[in-house]
Structure formats: C-alpha cells, structure tokens
Amino acid sequence: MATVSEWLVRLHFLLLVLLCCVSPSSCATIKFITSDPLVGLVGCHPHQIKAFTQLKNEFDARQVLSLSFNGLTGQVPSSFSNLSMLSKLDLSQNDLTGSFPLVRNLTKLTVLDLSHNHFSGTLYPNNSLFELHHLLYLNLAFNNFNSSIPYEFSNLNQLKALSLSSNAFSGQVPPIFSNLTRLTLLYLDRNKLIGSIPLLQNLTMLSVLNLYENHFSGTIPSYLLTMPSLTYLDMRGNDLTGSIEYDNSSTPSSLQYMYLGNNHFEGKIIEPISNLINLTHLDLSFLNTTYPVDLNLFSSLKSLLHLDLSGNSISPASLHSDSSTPLTLAMVFFKHCGIKEFPNMLKKLHSMQFIDLSNNRISGKLPEWLWSIPQLGTLNVVNNSLNGFEGSSEALVNSYVRILLLESNNFEGALPNLPLSITVFSAGTNNFTGEIPLSICNRSSLTVLDLNYNNFTGTIPQCVSNFTFVNLRKNNLEGSLPDMFCVSASLRTLDVGYNQLTGKLPRSLRNCSSLKFLSVDNNKIKDTFPFWLKVLPNLQVLTLRSNKFHGSISPPHQGPLGFQELRILEISDNKFTGSLPPRYFENWRATSSSLTGKEDGSLYMVYEKNPYGLIAYTFTDHIDLRYKGLRMEQANVLTSYSAVDFSRNLLEGQIPESIGLLKSLIALNLSSNAFTGHIPESLADLKALESLDMSSNKLSGTIPNGLGSVSFLSYINVSQNQLKGEIPQGTQIIGQPKSSFEGNAGLCGLPLQETCFDTSDEPQPQKEEDQDQEEEEVLNLKAVAIGCGLGVLLGWAIAHKSYHLFVR
Structure with missing residues (x-):
C-alpha cells in the first residue's frame, strides 16, 4: 500500500514524462528526479507522443482525480492542495488517517469523496472545507469525526x-x-x-x-x-x-x-x-x-411490496383474513410476533417472493399450498415448533424455492427431496434421521448445506466437495471423508465434527484453495499431522481435537509451521509427539498482528437479490474451545480472536519464545503435556491474551513478571509443574484461585498461603517455662553478688581492666 505522498510523486513523474515527449527540453528535469542517465536521451516514438498528448488533454478536460480502492495509508500531505484545477477528488475506500485534509486551494472542486477512511477529530469553523463554495457532492461517511455539526x-x-x-x-x-x-x-x-x-x-x-x-x-x-x-x-x-x-x-x-x-x-x-x-x-x-396490529389497515396501500412488522403483536384474525393485505405484497417480515399458526392470509398472495416467520411459536406442519406460490423464492421459519411437511414431496421438489431455512424446529424423519432450484438449505438443530439423500448431488445450484445437530446416519455423500458451506456437525455419520475434492472445488467451510468418522484425512483436500475452515474434531480419524494442508492459501481454522492423530507436529525442516493465514489451531486430545522448534510460530501472518475487526472470514454471506430488495443471510462457523478452564462452543471464530490449543498430547521440550509473535492470541492452552524449561518471557507481549493454561507439564524456573501486566489475562493455570519463586503480583494474577498455582513446591506469594520471606534469622519468642528458668538464674546471681560483697566487685573491676590492657 502506498502513502498519498508516494502517489503524488508518481503523478508528478507521469506528468513530467508526458512533458518530455511533448517538449523534449524538459527531460533534464526527469533525469534529475530519476537519477537515471538514460531517461531523457531516448526520444519518444510518434505513437507515444500521440498517446501522451491524448492523456494530457483528457486530464486537463476531466480535471478528475480518483484514488478510491488504492490502499492509500497515512495522512494526506499539505502538498495535495496544489492540485488546484481539480473538479473531482475521490479518496474513498482507503486507510487514510489524521484530521480533515487541507483543501484550501481546491476551490474548483464540485465533488469531494473522503468516505470509508479513518479521518478523525473535530471539524472546526475555520476548516478549509467550508471555503469550497462550488461543491455539489460531499461524502464524509464512515470516518470518525466527533464534533457537533458546524454551522459553516x-x-x-x-x-x-x-x-x-x-x-x-x-x-x-x-x-x-x-x-x-x-x-x-x-x-x-x-x-x-x-x-x-x-x-x-x-x-x-x-x-x-x-x-x-x-x-x-x-x-x-x-x-x-x-x-x-x-x-x-x-x-x-x-x-x-x-x-x-x-x-x-x-x-x-x-x-x-x-x-x-x-x-x-x-x-x-x-x-x-x-x-x-x-x-x-x-x-x-x-x-x-x-x-395488536390489524393487517386490514394496509389494504388501501395498493402498491405495497415490502412490509416489516417484526417484533409487534399481530391480530390473529387479520392473519387469517382473505382481504387483509394488498395483493401486490412480495416480501413480508413477521419475525418475533408471537404467531402460533401459519398465516393463511399468505395463501392468496401470488406475488409473494419472500416470507420470514422466524422466531415465532408456529407448530404443526408446513402447509402444502406454500409450494404452489408461483414466485416464492425464500422461506424462513427458523426457531419455531414445526415438525413436518403436509402433502406429497413432489410439490416441494417442483417449487421455485431457492432458500429454505428450517433450523431450530422439531422436524423429524427422513429429509425430504429438496427443490430442484435450491441454493441454500439449512435444517440444523432438528430431529431428522436416516441417511443424507443422494438426491442432493443432483441439485447443481446448491451452495450451502447445513444439517448440524441432527441424527443422520450412514456415510457422507461424495458430492459435498461441490458446495461452498458444508456443516454436518453432531450427527452419527460414519465411514471416511470422501477423497473427491477436485481443483475446481469452491469449498470454503467443511465441518464434520462430532460424528463417527474413521480413516485418514483425504489428501484431495489440498485442491480446495478456497478452504478457510476445516473441523474434524471428535471423530475416530487415525492419521499424522497434515503438514500438506499448508498449501491452502486461505486456511484460517484447523480443528483436529479428540481423534487418533499421532506422530510429530514439528515440520521436517524444523522451522516455522508454515500455515501463514492460520488463526486457530486446535489439536488437543490426540497422541501428537515431539518438540516445537524455536521458529515454530514465526510467519503466522494473520495472528502476528492485532485483528482489526474488519475480518469476516467466519461469516459466510449469502445475498438474495430481487426487484424488491437485497437480503443477506449469515452462516457462522463454530468450534468447541477450552477457554478459561471451560469447554464451550464459540461462534464468529475468525472475527473474534486467535487461539492455540495443544493440550492433552505427548509433546515435550521447551516452549519456543516465538509464541510471543502471535499478537492477536487470546487463548493459549498447552496443558497436560511434558513441556520442560522456562515459561517464555515473550508471553508478556501477548497484550490481548485472556486465557493461559500451562498446567500439568514439567516447567521450571519462575513465572515471568511481565504476565502481571497483561491486562486482559483473566484466567491463568500453571498448576502441577516445577516452578519456583514469587508469583507476580499483578491484579489479574492475584485474583486467581490458589488451585491455579498448586503443585509447584517452590512457588510462593498470593494467592498461595506460602510466604516468600525467609523468617529463620528473626528472634523467636521464648517459651513460658524457659522464661521462668531464666528469671530464677538471675535472682541466684544477685544473691551471690550480695553475699560476696566488695571483694567480688573489686575482683571484677581488676579483671575488666586487665581485659582492656590485653586488647590494646
């Protein structure tokens, strides 16, 4: 990405080259700028002169500068205002920062677009913007100007x-x-x-x-x-x-x-x-x-196409009226309306293309007449209590439905044959049983197949490689993954976790260059670590947890792992062995810098465009992650954090300092292995870290003091190691339970009860019987002294004097 200053140099150079061809006497200036002795000594060919002349005339005529989508960074330099002849300036869709750029000399501007950048600060009344009296179009959207709107x-x-x-x-x-x-x-x-x-x-x-x-x-x-x-x-x-x-x-x-x-x-x-x-x-x-809203009141709106009454109570009588809504309606949104029955008023709306009845209390079966609505393309009944389909399956197969969303209902039995036109089918969290029908392989338009949390059995159809988003998580599927992933595959998400799959990972997965998310956790797959997946340029999440993987996780060359876009690597509960080389965590580009919040890798978006609007559907990747001592399901895994979980394996050796390069890491779990050596000091560089578990290893040395200053660290467990010394006394650490530090004989300090101060040289309190004996001896000495009288006292004085003479 270039800065604006760098782009200005390029622009000036282009204009000078143009001047060189039209006026060769100016080439000395270009020679000075480029420090190239050849520039200016070679004349321009006639076709070059013509092309450059046309470019110059076009620039002079249009007086337009458009630099949107150019990846420009930094602040806009003041020299930008020297382009005084500009009538249109477009700097949108970049990463420009700072306050409002100086535009005082751009008095001919009619169009100014600075949208979608990072400009910030206050727009003061004396800002040069308010001198642009010829402006017709001004776009400052998607920045961070934080003042009141100026009167100017x-x-x-x-x-x-x-x-x-x-x-x-x-x-x-x-x-x-x-x-x-x-x-x-x-x-x-x-x-x-x-x-x-x-x-x-x-x-x-x-x-x-x-x-x-x-x-x-x-x-x-x-x-x-x-x-x-x-x-x-x-x-x-x-x-x-x-x-x-x-x-x-x-x-x-x-x-x-x-x-x-x-x-x-x-x-x-x-x-x-x-x-x-x-x-x-x-x-x-x-x-x-x-x-409650009475739908009959809308009957006068003869042109109404799009109606959204979500979140309102709707009169039950009007939901079943024959004349309650305009016949022109094409899109209805009745989400969160407390509806208990499928609205019959939709039956006569032959122009209907989109129906959203999600998050209601509708029970029973989907009516057969739905599939005869000639233009119906989308039906969303997510999160209701529906349990089946009325009528024959042929009506559904021959319908024009493209997007069918049935998730979180009570559907049971075999999966029906899907419409021939289907592109998105989501039926997760239901009670479907039987095998996944092979008829889905004949649906050439299907891109999203989401059947998670059901009771499907049998094998996975070979055609899953044809889809873009596949979620078969938490079923009872068996056999091995089909080795049918071809070079042209558009697969982006493949989640087959929590099934009964066996065999090895199919090597043809390396052909899926679009693959971002791969989860095969909680199966019975027996294989070695898939180093060969590093050829996938977009792979961001790899979850192999709770299988029968074995062997070393260190690359043969003992260098970095090589998955440059990886953000989440979850390989716990296997039998991986070996040690991690010092450079193991280098070159994880996506994790080595803080996430910006712009990433949308965990969200697969499907857009439905029709004459009445653009609707977006979101399909989110999920994983189970051991986080802060608990295993929980996480959504939006790519946009929210980066995480590494190597727990419950047979790993050994030292934890490499290169772990500190993973700046966006919020969860690190290396527990229940055989790691030795010290806890890396570089962990203090992980400012986003929230959860750290290194328990049940053989780590020695002290806990790095820097961990006490990691402000987001709300969970730490280093129990059952061989650590010693004082526990860092940062606020986040001393608030942990003492169980997080137990099992380390040499550790001391809060929250443990063991103090870190040696009290062996401090005077010990005497026992009461010892004090009585000492007092009795003092009284006896006093009595002897009195009995001996002056002679004893004189003898003591002589002895004392002799002592001092001896010392001298």
Whole structure:
C-alpha cells in the first residue's frame, strides 16, 4: 500500500514524462528526479507522443482525480492542495488517517469523496472545507469525526448531496439546512445526534432523508409526509414517540420508502400511514406499541411490496383474513410476533417472493399450498415448533424455492427431496434421521448445506466437495471423508465434527484453495499431522481435537509451521509427539498482528437479490474451545480472536519464545503435556491474551513478571509443574484461585498461603517455662553478688581492666 505522498510523486513523474515527449527540453528535469542517465536521451516514438498528448488533454478536460480502492495509508500531505484545477477528488475506500485534509486551494472542486477512511477529530469553523463554495457532492461517511455539526456547512449552499453517515457527530443539528435549498440527498444516519428532527421544510428538492440510528426524540413533523420530492424516509433506531398527523385533504404524499422501526411510538400510527397510498416499502418493526396490529389497515396501500412488522403483536384474525393485505405484497417480515399458526392470509398472495416467520411459536406442519406460490423464492421459519411437511414431496421438489431455512424446529424423519432450484438449505438443530439423500448431488445450484445437530446416519455423500458451506456437525455419520475434492472445488467451510468418522484425512483436500475452515474434531480419524494442508492459501481454522492423530507436529525442516493465514489451531486430545522448534510460530501472518475487526472470514454471506430488495443471510462457523478452564462452543471464530490449543498430547521440550509473535492470541492452552524449561518471557507481549493454561507439564524456573501486566489475562493455570519463586503480583494474577498455582513446591506469594520471606534469622519468642528458668538464674546471681560483697566487685573491676590492657 502506498502513502498519498508516494502517489503524488508518481503523478508528478507521469506528468513530467508526458512533458518530455511533448517538449523534449524538459527531460533534464526527469533525469534529475530519476537519477537515471538514460531517461531523457531516448526520444519518444510518434505513437507515444500521440498517446501522451491524448492523456494530457483528457486530464486537463476531466480535471478528475480518483484514488478510491488504492490502499492509500497515512495522512494526506499539505502538498495535495496544489492540485488546484481539480473538479473531482475521490479518496474513498482507503486507510487514510489524521484530521480533515487541507483543501484550501481546491476551490474548483464540485465533488469531494473522503468516505470509508479513518479521518478523525473535530471539524472546526475555520476548516478549509467550508471555503469550497462550488461543491455539489460531499461524502464524509464512515470516518470518525466527533464534533457537533458546524454551522459553516450552510456556506456550501450549492450542495446537492451531503453524507455525514457513520461518524461520531453529536449534539443537536443546527438550523443550517434551510440555506441548502438544492439538497436532494441528505444522510445523517449512524451518529449520536439528539433533539428533535431538524427543520427541513425549505428543502423542496429533497428526495432522500436518512436519520437512521441516532437519538432523535419527539414526534415526526407532519410536513415530512407532504414534502413534494421526498420519496425515501428512514428514521429507524431513534427515540421518536407519539403518532403521525396527516391530513387527507392536503397534498398527496410522494413517499415510497418509509422506515420507522425501533422507536417508541405510543399512539396509533398505522391509520395515518394507511393514507400514504404511494408506499412500496414500509418498516414498522419493533414499534413498542401496546396494541395488536390489524393487517386490514394496509389494504388501501395498493402498491405495497415490502412490509416489516417484526417484533409487534399481530391480530390473529387479520392473519387469517382473505382481504387483509394488498395483493401486490412480495416480501413480508413477521419475525418475533408471537404467531402460533401459519398465516393463511399468505395463501392468496401470488406475488409473494419472500416470507420470514422466524422466531415465532408456529407448530404443526408446513402447509402444502406454500409450494404452489408461483414466485416464492425464500422461506424462513427458523426457531419455531414445526415438525413436518403436509402433502406429497413432489410439490416441494417442483417449487421455485431457492432458500429454505428450517433450523431450530422439531422436524423429524427422513429429509425430504429438496427443490430442484435450491441454493441454500439449512435444517440444523432438528430431529431428522436416516441417511443424507443422494438426491442432493443432483441439485447443481446448491451452495450451502447445513444439517448440524441432527441424527443422520450412514456415510457422507461424495458430492459435498461441490458446495461452498458444508456443516454436518453432531450427527452419527460414519465411514471416511470422501477423497473427491477436485481443483475446481469452491469449498470454503467443511465441518464434520462430532460424528463417527474413521480413516485418514483425504489428501484431495489440498485442491480446495478456497478452504478457510476445516473441523474434524471428535471423530475416530487415525492419521499424522497434515503438514500438506499448508498449501491452502486461505486456511484460517484447523480443528483436529479428540481423534487418533499421532506422530510429530514439528515440520521436517524444523522451522516455522508454515500455515501463514492460520488463526486457530486446535489439536488437543490426540497422541501428537515431539518438540516445537524455536521458529515454530514465526510467519503466522494473520495472528502476528492485532485483528482489526474488519475480518469476516467466519461469516459466510449469502445475498438474495430481487426487484424488491437485497437480503443477506449469515452462516457462522463454530468450534468447541477450552477457554478459561471451560469447554464451550464459540461462534464468529475468525472475527473474534486467535487461539492455540495443544493440550492433552505427548509433546515435550521447551516452549519456543516465538509464541510471543502471535499478537492477536487470546487463548493459549498447552496443558497436560511434558513441556520442560522456562515459561517464555515473550508471553508478556501477548497484550490481548485472556486465557493461559500451562498446567500439568514439567516447567521450571519462575513465572515471568511481565504476565502481571497483561491486562486482559483473566484466567491463568500453571498448576502441577516445577516452578519456583514469587508469583507476580499483578491484579489479574492475584485474583486467581490458589488451585491455579498448586503443585509447584517452590512457588510462593498470593494467592498461595506460602510466604516468600525467609523468617529463620528473626528472634523467636521464648517459651513460658524457659522464661521462668531464666528469671530464677538471675535472682541466684544477685544473691551471690550480695553475699560476696566488695571483694567480688573489686575482683571484677581488676579483671575488666586487665581485659582492656590485653586488647590494646
């Protein structure tokens, strides 16, 4: 990735080369810049002169500089403002940082796009941005500007589009927009803005207003419903209350898209909304109203295509009415509505393409008439109590359903034959039994097969290599994995954990260049460590736990392991042997730097695009990880952390210091092996570390003091070793139970009871009988002295004097 300064050098060089071909006398300048004696001595061919001239004329005419998606980093240098002839500047989709770049001399700019970067700080009133009086388009979205919105935006009175989305703008919106009368698009979504809806009635050309996810309060101004050009209004995720006032006799509303979900409306708002007859998309999800929604109120919306009532109580009578909704409806979202029966009102909606009834209480069987809806492409009934299918399986096979989501229900028996058009099938966490039907191999469009947590038996079909996401976890499958993975395989996730699989890992897996997640844990696979998988350029998670793997886990060359993208390596409860070479953890690129939060490797996204919207479905990888002393299922494993678990094997030798290179590591488990030597000092470099288990080894020496300063370390266990010395007294360590340090005869300090201070030289308290004897002897000496009188005293004085003479 290049910095902006480096790119400017390239731009200047390009222009100088252009000048050289058009005007050879300028080549000396290029020779000076490049330090290349050949540059400038070779003339340009005629076709080069023509090409460069065309480029120069095009640049002069367009006056456009677009550097989006160029991987630029760092701050924008002040010299950037020297490009004074620019009319369009696009620096979006980079990793630029710092405050707002200097644009004072770019007075001809009409388009400025700085979106999707890391600009931060405050936009002050004297910012050079507010001198760009010719701006028509300004996009600052997806940065981190954290000031209030300056009044000086009103200086940009030529603006047609303004986006301040996804920043940290806060406070009330100043009354500045009345001056921006040419605005057609205004995006203020995903900020921290408060107060009432800003005054916008003067914006007669405004067509899009997005205030999504702020903290606006109060009621919705009635003028918004009658603004002459406003077609798109998004106010979801605010603190709006009250109802909506709309006068039927006033100007008809132009609104087509209206999103009001996740607010706090108290009054009945559906009746006035039913008068907005041009609506095509309506979101009233999670309104927090206390009364059930009557679907009959939407019958007047003859153009309505998309209706979201999720999170509301719906009148049961209207769910079964024959005239409750517009016949045009194509997408309905009735999630979390407490529905107990499959809504019959959907039966007559022949334009229906998408139905989401997830997270309800629907029981019984899926009705056969569903599969006769001619355009139905997606059905989501996840998390209900459904247990089967009505009618013959032929109706389902011949339907047009592409995405069928049945997860977390009570379906039982054999898996039905899937639609010929199926692309995504998810039926995890049910009670399906029998073998996985071979008919799935004839579904050429199928990409996602998710059958985890069922009771399937038999072998795994050979065609699983044809899919992209395969999850067969926690069934009763047996046999070996098919060795049928070809070079063209698009497989990204393969999870066959918790089955009864035997044999070896199929060597053809090395052909799956897209593979990111491979989990075969809790089976009976008998094999050696699969070093050959390091050829996979994208492999990020490898889980071999609880099998019959054996042999060394050290590469034959005794160097780094070689899995450069690996983030999670889980090989516990096997019979691996050998030691780890010093460089074992080098070159784990994905783990050697802190995760940025942008990674989406654990999420396989499926997008369903239709004329009425774009829907994304997320399929998440899971693993069981021993973490903080407990074994628990973890989701989002690639985006959340990096982890290494080598526990319960036969490993020996020293733990290499290179472990400290894994900066994003949050869980390290090396327990129940035969490791020797000292605990690596480099563990203190793992600032993200939360869980550390080195118990039941043969480690010696002291616990590194640096571990006491690892602030996220909430679990540590070094019990049953040969450690000695004082336990570091960091807050995270002394809060551990003493069992985490027991079994080390030489350890002392909190939380153990053994003190680290040697008290053998301190005066010991005398016993009471010894004190009585001493007092009796003193009294006897006094009596003798009195009896002997002055002679004894004189003798003592002479003796004392003789002693001093002897010493001298």
